[in-house]
Structure formats: structure tokens, C-alpha cells
Amino acid sequence: MEKYHHSTRILVALDCIVFGFDGEALKLLLVKRNFEPEKGKWSLMGGFLEENEDLEVATNRILYDLTGLKDIYFEEIQTFGKVNRDPVERTLSVCFFALINIHAHDQDAVKAQNAFWINIENKPNLIFDHNEMVNVALERLRYKAALHPIGFELLPEKFTIPQLQKLYEAIYQIPLDRRNFSRKILSTNLLIDTGEKNQQSATKKAILYRLDKEKYQNKFNAFHYFISDSMR
Amino acid sequence: MEKYHHSTRILVALDCIVFGFDGEALKLLLVKRNFEPEKGKWSLMGGFLEENEDLEVATNRILYDLTGLKDIYFEEIQTFGKVNRDPVERTLSVCFFALINIHAHDQDAVKAQNAFWINIENKPNLIFDHNEMVNVALERLRYKAALHPIGFELLPEKFTIPQLQKLYEAIYQIPLDRRNFSRKILSTNLLIDTGEKNQQSATKKAILYRLDKEKYQNKFNAFHYFISDSMR
DNA sequence: TCAAAAGTGTTGAGTGTACACCCATGT
DNA sequence: ACATGGGTGTACACTCAACACTTTTGA
Structure with missing residues (x-):
């Protein structure tokens, strides 16, 4: 193990797969980016871990900013750490999924983030490794929902x-x-x-x-x- | 979402819970630290993510350094990110567990790291949040082993x-x-x-x-x- | 020949699956 | 009255848990 000062410090992002259910189909809350990088393309909702912020607190912050909801059910999936996964600068992404009642969220908050509910079958191509993240999240949701009663989190x-x-x-x-x-x-x-x-x-x-x-x-x-x- | 340069860059560590089985009891490979910080105390085996190293590559490197084995079964558990979890400097820890055949590892490598196999019932107190990591890892092992045939990874x-x-x-x-x-x-x-x-x-x-x-x-x-x- | 560990067999209870049937509602 | 969707019932097959019994080995 090296001394602390020998090692690199890197950016840490959080990316969130938000699932919803409208009574017919499973949906994802995706962001049409009106900011750089990759402006105009689709991505997951995300953000950066701040200096004096616990990881879990950051997760809640990002979910709150997007949906206006607190106490959302969420679960960490995996941390993505390929060197070149973000072309701008090396960034680690702690990835999680959240389940919300699609009727309860704050529509203004969603609009402010330029986010939209998309049927999972119509998922557009996403930036970076976000497609893989969605795949892993869906797999995990299927796994978990078969063994634990988390389905309720998606209903009124x-x-x-x-x-x-x-x-x-x-x-x-x-x-x-x-x-x-x-x-x-x-x-x-x-x-x-x-x-x-x-x-x-x-x-x-x-x-x-x-x-x-x-x-x-x-x-x-x-x-x-x-x-x-x-x-x- | 902020611009990249606004956000903080932080240290990223990897910590590994290595499970083994000697025919009688479940064991953990723990390190008696002969280096700072917390020299003399017990901890998990770990290391820092290096500048041009994929997260997965770093995991394999750490496991190889400790056991001399390649192609070890491992699984990411969780990323620990409380602000003060490491008193020296803020450090994110990507935590994973590994299952190895206790008879196959390189004993010199283990000695070089000052690591020892300890019965899980006799686990000493560990530094930082490493105790919690072991708890989560054991829970996960129990969960996973009940549903998937991973037990074999611990046997000859x-x-x-x-x-x-x-x-x-x-x-x-x-x-x-x-x-x-x-x-x-x-x-x-x-x-x-x-x-x-x-x-x-x-x-x-x-x-x-x-x-x-x-x-x-x-x-x-x-x-x-x-x-x-x-x-x- | 006996104790201890390994391998195989059997049975009843319970659970899951594939159905059929009945009820409530609006047109 | 009838079509549609919601609620309840039942029988058969299958699986699991709790046992008994047999085989192998070394002392």
C-alpha cells in the first residue's frame, strides 16, 4: 500500500437509473442534455460528489433535485471505473437505481432538469457507459423484485x-x-x-x-x- | 450538474474481504498493519486506485499481490463514502469480496503482506469502517451462496x-x-x-x-x- | 466385530400449477 | 343479456423434510 500522497485523486460522479410504472409499461427517467459535454444527447441523471458530502447524502440530493421526493427507495448497483469511460476527464461513477411512484413526483423539478419518462423498450442510445448501467440496473431490478417485495415502491x-x-x-x-x-x-x-x-x-x-x-x-x-x- | 472543474477530486481506495475455508471454519485473510496509518492494528487488504488503471484491473492487482493467484472469483459489494471514514484524508473505498481455495494461495505473498488467516468467529477489531465492510460482505456471501453455486470457489x-x-x-x-x-x-x-x-x-x-x-x-x-x- | 462416516431409499406433508367456476359492472 | 374483468375453489403433480437402512473402512 502506498502512502496517501502518492496516489491520484479523481472525480467521483453519481449516476441514477430511475424506474417508474404508469400502469402499463416500465419507464425510465432520462435526461435530454441541455449542457456540455454531449449536449443534445440522452443520459442518465447524475451529479458529482461534493467536498463535504457523504456518498449517501449525495444520492438523496440528486434524487431530490430530479423528482422533488425524499425517502425514495434506492440501491447501489456498481461503481464504474474504466479509465476512459468519460472522455473529458477520468471520472468514477457510483451507480444506483431508484424506484418511485410515477404519479407522485414533482413535474416542475423533472422539467427543470429536462428529464422525460421513456418506455424501457424505446430507450434511446445514451452517452458514455450509461447504456451498460441501464442494463445492469434492469437485471438487478429483476433479480431483486423476484426475491423481495420491492415492487410496491413503484405503485401508488x-x-x-x-x-x-x-x-x-x-x-x-x-x-x-x-x-x-x-x-x-x-x-x-x-x-x-x-x-x-x-x-x-x-x-x-x-x-x-x-x-x-x-x-x-x-x-x-x-x-x-x-x-x-x-x-x- | 456542475462543470467538471468545479468538483472535488478525491482519493479512491479498494478494500477486499478475502474468504477461505479450511475444512472446518470460514476464514478471513486479514492484515496486521506494519505501516502507517494505524500501524499495528488489523485491517482489510487494500490499495489505491492508480492513475491509468481500470477499477477492475486494480482489484485483480490487489488480489494478486496478496495471494499470488489470478482469475479469482470476486464481486463488488458496495462503495463506502462517508466524509470522515478515513481520518487522514477523505477516501472513497470500493469494497469487494473474494473467494479463494485456501490451499492454493502463495504463502510467501501472504507473509510479505503480513496477512493471516483468521477464523471468522475470532475476527479482531478492524480499523476505520472495515468492521462494517466485513459484516456486509458476510451477509452478501450468505445471500449469494444460497441462490448460486459459488461455494465451490472455496474448495479444492x-x-x-x-x-x-x-x-x-x-x-x-x-x-x-x-x-x-x-x-x-x-x-x-x-x-x-x-x-x-x-x-x-x-x-x-x-x-x-x-x-x-x-x-x-x-x-x-x-x-x-x-x-x-x-x-x- | 464394532464404531463412525458415507451412500441410498421411502413416505407424508405441503406447495405450486393448471384449471373451472362464480360475481360485479357498464353498455 | 352479455362481455369483460375480478375473486374464489379444487385436484393433481411435484418437491421437501424426516426418517430408516445399508455399505465401507480402520481399529
């Missing part, structure tokens, strides 16, 4: 089981059986019947549920837990 | 099923049923019978298997795959 506070099913179908791009899905979700006991029904539906109105936040915390890891008891 | 090329079982028992600190474990492992079809038997055993000699590396690559994600078909 009150939601129906069919809505939740559509979300999972959008994430995995596969059809799911309505009846088995319902039973599986209800068997987690994470949902509380609000007594209300979804008035938007044209046919039978679905029950609106909300998340049991206490159980959500406790069961977060137990959701599909490991060493599946099966081996004991 | 040829190994027996009882050895593999002891490894899992060491990782999770729980007893496993011999008969069910054996069937479960064999049902993955990842093991190839070498025709040889473990000569060390005092009683009945167990069959030595080796990993089917091709299937290992293909099945890595399928091992315990998601959206467990159960929902289709």
Missing part, C-alpha cells in the same frame, strides 16, 4: 392486485396467471384491504390494498428466504 | 459432498441434513464423479467430485431461479 399508496400483476408482467415481460398471482401475493400477508375499490375500472371494481409497512420491514428478507429451510 | 478442485456440506454449515452456522443435502446438490448435475475417493478419511472414503465448469457457467443464474416458474 393504494393499489389493486391486478395493477401489481401488470407491474410484474412489465418487469419480466411474461404473462402471469391471474389466480395464482393473487393467491401468492395475498399469502405474504403484506397487503391490507382498505375497504375501498378502484372506481376507474369499467367492469368489476378491484379491491384497493395498501402495504403493511411494519410487516414489509420485517419480512423484507424473509420474502423468499434462502437456504430454503429445505436443506436443514 | 476435487472435493467430496461431505466437505461441501461442512462449508455450507460454516457459512450459515446451522447443521444440515446429510442425506437431503447430498440429494439436493447432486440434483443440480453440477458435479462430476472423478472415480477417485478421498483417501484421508478414517472410515468410509467419500467420492471425490469436480465441478462441471460448463454447466456451472450456464446454470449460474438458473441455480435457484426467480419468479420461480410458480407464478406463470
Whole structure:
């Protein structure tokens, strides 16, 4: 290990993949850059780590600037560190993804950043290594959502089981059986019947549920837990 | 987003949690520091990211310097970025864990770094935030090993099923049923019978298997795959 | 011949999957 | 009345957990 002063100090950026769900498709919040470098092209939302700022604080700052929301669910994915990943100057990028309720964000904040919600199937080409970041993020989302109940983070506070099913179908791009899905979700006991029904539906109105936040915390890891008891 | 030159450039370190298994207990390769800062105390093995070095290259360099091994299995865990985590100067730490066959490493390299294998239950107190890093790494190892066949990375090329079982028992600190474990492992079809038997055993000699590396690559994600078909 | 470790077999309980059926709503 | 979407029920197949039993080896 070298002495501290021998080593190089480098720029540290944070880049964020923001996922949303509009009821039909999985969406990404992407920035049409009106600033240099690569002005006019698409990129992820990002920023630089500041001098006296914890990494986690910087993440929250960037998410807040973009969406106007606090307490967003986010998760670090990976730190990207190829020497030439940023052509202007060597920059490390700590990359994370965030899940937000697409209806709750501050539209003015999004406009101010020149950001837009884009269907994940229509994702434009992004600058630098941002395409790879999105790929890794999507993979991680799929992995995580299969094992832990993070899907709820993308829905409004009150939601129906069919809505939740559509979300999972959008994430995995596969059809799911309505009846088995319902039973599986209800068997987690994470949902509380609000007594209300979804008035938007044209046919039978679905029950609106909300998340049991206490159980959500406790069961977060137990959701599909490991060493599946099966081996004991 | 600011202009590049407005932002601070900071030191970037890499810290590595090296896991090993001696047949009985899970072990960590820790460094008794014979250099400043915190000379005389215990820490993880680490180093600084160099000027024209990809992050991944730096990881391999650090692992090679410590163990004399190449092509080690490793995985990034998290980047630690609290402002005051390093009292000498602000330093970001990209943290990862590695799994190695404890019998294959270069003992001279380890000695040169003043590193020692320590039972995970006897882990001494470590400097800075290295204790937290070990906690996160162990959690991640447990998570990952339950879903993917990474345990093999800790064993010699040829190994027996009882050895593999002891490894899992060491990782999770729980007893496993011999008969069910054996069937479960064999049902993955990842093991190839070498025709040889473990000569060390005092009683009945167990069959030595080796990993089917091709299937290992293909099945890595399928091992315990998601959206467990159960929902289709 | 006996103890200890390794390998194979079996069974009941529980879970998941693929269905069928019924209910509520607006046109 | 009927089409559409939401909610509940059921049977079969499969998997897992908890066992018993047999085989191999060295002392």
C-alpha cells in the first residue's frame, strides 16, 4: 500500500437509473442534455460528489433535485471505473437505481432538469457507459423484485392486485396467471384491504390494498428466504 | 450538474474481504498493519486506485499481490463514502469480496503482506469502517451462496459432498441434513464423479467430485431461479 | 466385530400449477 | 343479456423434510 500522497485523486460522479410504472409499461427517467459535454444527447441523471458530502447524502440530493421526493427507495448497483469511460476527464461513477411512484413526483423539478419518462423498450442510445448501467440496473431490478417485495415502491399508496400483476408482467415481460398471482401475493400477508375499490375500472371494481409497512420491514428478507429451510 | 472543474477530486481506495475455508471454519485473510496509518492494528487488504488503471484491473492487482493467484472469483459489494471514514484524508473505498481455495494461495505473498488467516468467529477489531465492510460482505456471501453455486470457489478442485456440506454449515452456522443435502446438490448435475475417493478419511472414503465448469457457467443464474416458474 | 462416516431409499406433508367456476359492472 | 374483468375453489403433480437402512473402512 502506498502512502496517501502518492496516489491520484479523481472525480467521483453519481449516476441514477430511475424506474417508474404508469400502469402499463416500465419507464425510465432520462435526461435530454441541455449542457456540455454531449449536449443534445440522452443520459442518465447524475451529479458529482461534493467536498463535504457523504456518498449517501449525495444520492438523496440528486434524487431530490430530479423528482422533488425524499425517502425514495434506492440501491447501489456498481461503481464504474474504466479509465476512459468519460472522455473529458477520468471520472468514477457510483451507480444506483431508484424506484418511485410515477404519479407522485414533482413535474416542475423533472422539467427543470429536462428529464422525460421513456418506455424501457424505446430507450434511446445514451452517452458514455450509461447504456451498460441501464442494463445492469434492469437485471438487478429483476433479480431483486423476484426475491423481495420491492415492487410496491413503484405503485401508488393504494393499489389493486391486478395493477401489481401488470407491474410484474412489465418487469419480466411474461404473462402471469391471474389466480395464482393473487393467491401468492395475498399469502405474504403484506397487503391490507382498505375497504375501498378502484372506481376507474369499467367492469368489476378491484379491491384497493395498501402495504403493511411494519410487516414489509420485517419480512423484507424473509420474502423468499434462502437456504430454503429445505436443506436443514 | 456542475462543470467538471468545479468538483472535488478525491482519493479512491479498494478494500477486499478475502474468504477461505479450511475444512472446518470460514476464514478471513486479514492484515496486521506494519505501516502507517494505524500501524499495528488489523485491517482489510487494500490499495489505491492508480492513475491509468481500470477499477477492475486494480482489484485483480490487489488480489494478486496478496495471494499470488489470478482469475479469482470476486464481486463488488458496495462503495463506502462517508466524509470522515478515513481520518487522514477523505477516501472513497470500493469494497469487494473474494473467494479463494485456501490451499492454493502463495504463502510467501501472504507473509510479505503480513496477512493471516483468521477464523471468522475470532475476527479482531478492524480499523476505520472495515468492521462494517466485513459484516456486509458476510451477509452478501450468505445471500449469494444460497441462490448460486459459488461455494465451490472455496474448495479444492476435487472435493467430496461431505466437505461441501461442512462449508455450507460454516457459512450459515446451522447443521444440515446429510442425506437431503447430498440429494439436493447432486440434483443440480453440477458435479462430476472423478472415480477417485478421498483417501484421508478414517472410515468410509467419500467420492471425490469436480465441478462441471460448463454447466456451472450456464446454470449460474438458473441455480435457484426467480419468479420461480410458480407464478406463470 | 464394532464404531463412525458415507451412500441410498421411502413416505407424508405441503406447495405450486393448471384449471373451472362464480360475481360485479357498464353498455 | 352479455362481455369483460375480478375473486374464489379444487385436484393433481411435484418437491421437501424426516426418517430408516445399508455399505465401507480402520481399529
